[in-house]
Amino acid sequence: MKESDALKAVVITFPGSNCDQDAAHALRVVVGAQVSFVWHGQSELPAGTDLVMLPGGFSYGDALRSGAIARFSPIMAGVRRFAEGGGHVWGICNGFQVLLESHLLPGAMLQNASGRFVSRTVRMRVEQEDTPYTRTLARGRILRIPVAHHEGRYHASEETLDHLEAEGRVVFRYIDDPNGSVRSIAGICSANRRVLGMMPHPERAAEAVLGSEDGRPIFDSIAAHLAEATA
Amino acid sequence: MRGRVLVTLREGVLDPAGQAVQGGLRQLGFEGVQSVRIGKVIEFELEAMPPEQARARLEDMGRKLLANTVIETFEVELD
């Protein structure tokens, strides 16, 4: 891929983000993305951004609730404008929590039902293949992806959940639910399908030597989708 | 001046930390505990202002930051 048609990804760094480098590494290694880091204190995304990644970590130390303070970072106003303008935003783990707190996705995260942090590789099922992030995956495909979180129990009202299911916005569901999420939800997307939030870490499952390559197709999907969109 | 905001999980939302404490109390032989729920208390030292204003400010913080109303409710108390 020529430098100029490389996917232009922006990884947001909040104070306390700690998967920003991992996300960037996976974006580079799997899809040859051109990655830039944007500090939370900036208020604008660089021009020409194709994809915004909200990475995992403990933004603001997860004080109060994960993502609660990061939501008010100046850059989140820019991210919101980007999403409202049809941009693609992908939140992983803490990034998902930030999306929920920012109301870019519905629902909220609670402490795991076990009351403990959980770090293990779980299996999750692809529930939707018609999203920019899953188009190279078959519905029903089972992926082995690591999770690592303390507040990953997804919660939303029954009404919201029914609505999400009806619109086909539950993108991933746990097979072996590590945290007690309602309806075993591991990832959801926005109504326009361009904002994805997920608790598991596909960026940690993108190289065989690290134990699983099951995260790769998600990167491949979004890259293919964006390449088409910009072609 | 001092005030505090109490944030608790909405009824019906599972509270594993509360359950763990209830289990721990049982192990320690404490009886007569029917339920335990754990919430947060956020204590503020505010600069001097009329109580009405302080309350309004804490309510505003509660809504915007301190509680996530999808899962939590909150209460403001002034000293």
Next chain:
Amino acid sequence: MRGRVLVTLREGVLDPAGQAVQGGLRQLGFEGVQSVRIGKVIEFELEAMPPEQARARLEDMGRKLLANTVIETFEVELD
């Protein structure tokens, strides 16, 4: 009957979460906040008993399980 135990860090003990929230409030433009400390509130539903007994029981729980008195203090409140 209902009661609650408020557990807070002892004075002088660093409260990292409180500091992060204070920083967040500053960013949000909330002014007049001089300090923020975050603690836990543990709410109990107890079987009916005389208030004195309930208070004694909650005090005992506070000492034995709910607070580590090396870094925390607690307060009992009855409804």
Next chain:
Amino acid sequence: MSPPVDREVAREHGLSESEWQLVLDRMGRTPSWVELGVISVMWSEHCSYKSSRRHLKKLPTEAPWVLQGPGENAGVIDVGEGLAACFKMESHNHPSFIEPYQGAATGVGGILRDIFTMGARPIANMNSLRFGRPEGARMRFLVAGVAAGIGGYGNCIGVPTVGGEIAFDSSYDGNILVNAFTLGVLGSDRIFRSAAAGVGSSVMYVGSKTGRDGIHGATMASEEFGADSEAKRPRVQVGDPFTEKKLLEACLELMKKDAIVAIQDMGAAGLTSSSCEMAAKGGLGIEIDCGRVPRREEGMTPYEVMLSETQERMLMVVRPGTEAEVEAIFRKWDLAVAVVGKVTDSQHVVVTDGEEVVGSIPVDLLVDAAPNYDRPRSRPVDLDERWSQTPQIPSQSPEERLLSLLAQPTITSKRWVFEQYDSTVRNGTVLGPGVADAAVVRLPDADGQPRVTSRGLAMTVDMNGRFVVLDPWRGAALGVVEAARNLACVGARPLAITDCLNFGNPEKPEVMWSFAEALEGMGAACRALRTPVVSGNVSLYNETEGRAILPTPTVGMVGVVEHIENVPGLGFRAPGDVVLVVGEPKKARWAGSECSSMAGQDGRGRPIEPDFAATLALLDGMEQIVARGWLQSSHDAAEGGLAVAVAEACLAEPALGAELDWPWTEDEMIFGEGPDVLVLSVAPEHVGSVTTELERRGLSVHRAGKVTNDGRLRWPGLDVEVSALAKAFRGGLEEALGH
């Protein structure tokens, strides 16, 4: 204002009569209150190593690849390609017993700071834990709190916890051990050190603001617990991993510029020890103005400011003219930053409060002239008699023995604990907790960031206190050998170790004897295996009410792996693979074994003598075999012996069975412990090559049988369902902890 200083006050500060006399003689006057505070912490066991210093000198510390040995915040070794690994281990035993979550968390925080102070980005954590019997509510609270605290700090800062060990023994009932290890990576020409230089240069303070946290924590770590320690209520520090993450990023950002002359974290005894050490190492003086130290609390005295143990702080000497640049970086990260003093040529540590001088102490009094004791040692009188005894092991069917061993808290799966640790952040974990004998992480770039490469680092922490208590020399040496054997399992070439020496009260001659013997044994093993000691820590007074812990000189060993894509895990992979047993199981002994402990016979017998030449041969052979990708799995026999090693190899996911025809004659051969024994599984086509490579080096290789998928472990005289093994092994810890 300050109370008068006299002999009684000095005693309360932990100074002995003779130490107090030494202070008076050297200063030629009565010290001020601040001076007494500074001297007493600098002379505490924790900071001065007064009981251990002369013995530590006997450890080997050099090799061509050692870039920094003991004496700095952490050791550094060259790992090739212009990269270096920086690592150290440190104890936080006493604070963790009082407040397990915060004690363990701040232990992790402290060791992380030691690593990034050297200019390295931390990329892996491990820990070595010892608990008492898990039955009581208090011990369960400690286990849960320590696990949560280690995870709470490491997870938040984003450093994966990739390995560790946990053992339970009644000797730790009143004194648990929490030893934390961190490894970081840096460019080998970018090492930062702590010697002050440049008279007149600014001394800058960065990080958290100072509060009254843990004043006199350093002296607490040097005192035996008495029954009154509950009442003393020492102030335990609270960890703030979020601030540490910001401090880490800010320091590494600054280290890319040419501003730092010297840097030192503020660990135990805070500002006092960091400033004294910087001055001493530079052969200079330092002046600190307490009035300029950023504070969290009001009304703090210079004494409190100098002795506070608030976490997440650093002291630096900066190049003249760079102060503003330093300030800008730390402000960006929302951290406190201030010029608090300057480097002088006075050879004194001078403490002022604004204009007023509140203390002035010669640097050499604090460091070189600090007490250095040759404490009396005595070999236990009953030692020879105990060595001549044989543990009496009740007879039991092999199946039952195996099942009960697998459920022992020390042996059983530690999943309940390590799943609370983020083990995969940083995109480098090749083998994490529970899947291999040593952890393997991919070597990042010089900034510590993930990259694609075949090279990796292997690391492990080990020590079996049951061997050490029987024979400190052999026991400590066997611990080093076990660490090496664990690296052998993943085909790594060991390069160096760090240690954490946990012992009882050094004023007891038998404890001191075991300390000195253990160091001799450790030194001999390190010399033989060519793994010098590059950093470490000593924790003494691990006693409660006069009862000492098992002597536990934990080692952390680090090595290099050339082909991370080939490293085997410990579990069998495919039915039909051939199982090889390498080494000499018949040398295994009951002495110091899990079985002897279960039988209440721990005090009897003597562990085997280590055979360093055989261990070297094993390391060399395994490095070759693993590099070629010939192994499907490898696992060493340790606690519970060969039988447990085979059972654990069956219990990977998915679990497999094995059919072994290699005959064993005595229970002691498969349940005893001590020698280097490995269980390998190899695809049939590689069996010949593997066997040749090992035999060529003089090692015994037994073709023991094959991997099966019929759900049974069959061995002459032993036949058990793998599901029963799994039940015992996987649920053992939860069961023991009552979950």
